[in-house]
Amino acid sequence: MNPLLRVLVVLALVGLAWFGYSRVRIEPNREPEVVVAGVDMPVVDHLPEMQLVSSESCAECHQAVFDEWRGSHHWFAWLNPEPRRKELSDNFRNKDCIPCHAPRPMLEVGFGQRPLEREDRREDGVNCFTCHKYQNAMLTPNGLGEGAAGAPCQPVTFEPLREMTLCAPCHDQHKVKQDWLRSRFAVEGPDRKDCNDCHMPWVDGSSTDGQGGRDRHRSHAFHGAHDPAMLKTAGSLRATKVAEGRPLAAAIKELSGRDFDPGGRQAGARTVLVEVANTGTGHNLPADERHRAVDVEVRWVPAVGEASPELRLARFRNPYRHEFELVNPFKDRAGEVLTFPVREGEFGFDTEQVRLLPVFNPERKVFYEESTQLAAGESRLIWFDLPEATSGRLEVRLYYKLQPYMSNNDAVTMAAVDLDF
């Protein structure tokens, strides 16, 4: 080829390429390509307009998933009286509360971006469209069967949908992901569990009635703090009587496996040792929502006569600033051994507690000074001496409270241990 011609051809190609590039960028009526942290959204331009307008319409073919969602707090997010309380959103008159409690599709705003508020069907709360709808398609992280081609929901595979990026704009206000990253559940290997392994466990039955080819699916019940069965897996409570004169260090080792010696102390005549551990939660316990509280309480039930009222030994929570008084009574003395009498009604005993701090992680920017939450895997110890009174039973309870003023009767009993004396 003539060198001049060659230069002209090269220039023409470059010009075409440049033209093509800029054309894509300035084309009107087209959503800008959303790219978050290197994630490319699928191209779904070939699909006709979606005819489905409500979550109810999905029930026809996805009955099991629909029923799970319909019983979940995602569905409840708009109708739930809790956020509507006068001192909170005042019936959603505080508009700031609407974007997460009645959101538009997340993928429409941009994968990983803060949601926007929805105008219609707010009673559906966090609906199917919130997590699945992208332009004219419903995205799924799974590969699809043949039936998908004719389905009115026009499903398209998008693997990153199963990642925390989908949940984070609404759920990472208090750094639950960072908490999880520090836990053993985030380590590659057989113990690994991500958010969906615990919050969308596999359950029996196809997600698409009669189709889809799988006989199990990911539950959409999104169990969390409102599910007693889930709460019973969240933590553990162990309590034991320690023989008189036994070094506490040995009893601590036996009960919790930890090497810790509280100043060479030995057990008294009626020493009780309690360990509370966050064994089953993939992040802090209690988690995200700052109203929650986990309490350790004891009650003495004498063989003859009336039981004592319950006494709170410890509280685990991350309080709001105006609720600092509603935290662990021992919060200021973390790491120290405390001795003080507790009296209520007829019942009294001396309590000593030591709070073993989690290893401080400088990456966790939200190590609130007032927080007494249990990090994933963390254990705390409490011990006390009962008065040498009559025989009876000591009841030790671990309670989960949706808000810090909740009575023990209304709380979920996460674990219980009774010791006879």
Ligand code: HEC
């Ligand atoms: C008339 C039946 C029908 C209706 C109505 C319907 N779908 Fe589907 N959907 C299907 C079929 C068939 C598939 C393909 C199943 C497969 O291949 O795994 C599917 C697949 C899906 C998938 C991917 C499933 C997977 O296996 O990963 C999602 C997500 C989905 N639908 C969401 C919805 C939503 C949300 C609605 C309501 C707005 C809806 N669908 C309404 C029939 C329907």
Ligand code: HEC
């Ligand atoms: C658009 C915002 C939004 C997105 C996205 C979202 N959620 Fe939620 N989620 C909420 C709201 C709001 C509630 C609580 C509603 C209420 O109780 O009033 C909630 C409740 C929950 C609960 C129940 C907690 C309880 O106390 O019972 C779990 C578990 C949960 N979400 C997990 C997830 C997971 C996992 C994802 C990602 C796959 C996700 N959510 C995506 C807004 C969202």
Ligand code: HEC
């Ligand atoms: C960034 C998203 C987002 C915004 C904005 C938001 N919420 Fe929420 N809200 C959530 C999520 C996510 C949950 C579920 C939390 C959890 O279970 O950990 C929730 C749960 C709640 C709950 C607990 C419900 C229950 O039954 O226990 C209350 C109360 C609440 N929100 C009130 C409000 C109020 C009031 C506002 C406005 C001032 C608001 N929210 C704004 C995301 C949001």
Ligand code: HEC
């Ligand atoms: C809070 C976000 C969220 C909401 C709300 C939601 N989904 Fe999903 N859905 C997901 C995620 C994430 C997956 C993929 C889970 C995985 O495989 O890891 C999924 C998976 C599915 C699947 C495939 C399930 C399987 O395992 O076979 C179907 C079908 C589906 N969703 C339909 C629906 C329908 C219908 C609704 C409303 C009734 C709905 N989803 C509401 C997040 C959501």
Ligand code: HEC
């Ligand atoms: C090993 C299992 C496990 C893993 C992994 C896990 N969680 Fe949880 N999660 C729980 C348990 C158990 C609870 C109930 C106890 C509690 O609320 O602290 C819970 C509670 C929650 C709640 C409800 C908090 C409230 O107060 O209403 C939210 C929201 C939540 N988890 C989000 C997440 C997110 C996001 C991830 C991933 C970064 C995740 N979880 C990973 C087990 C897990």
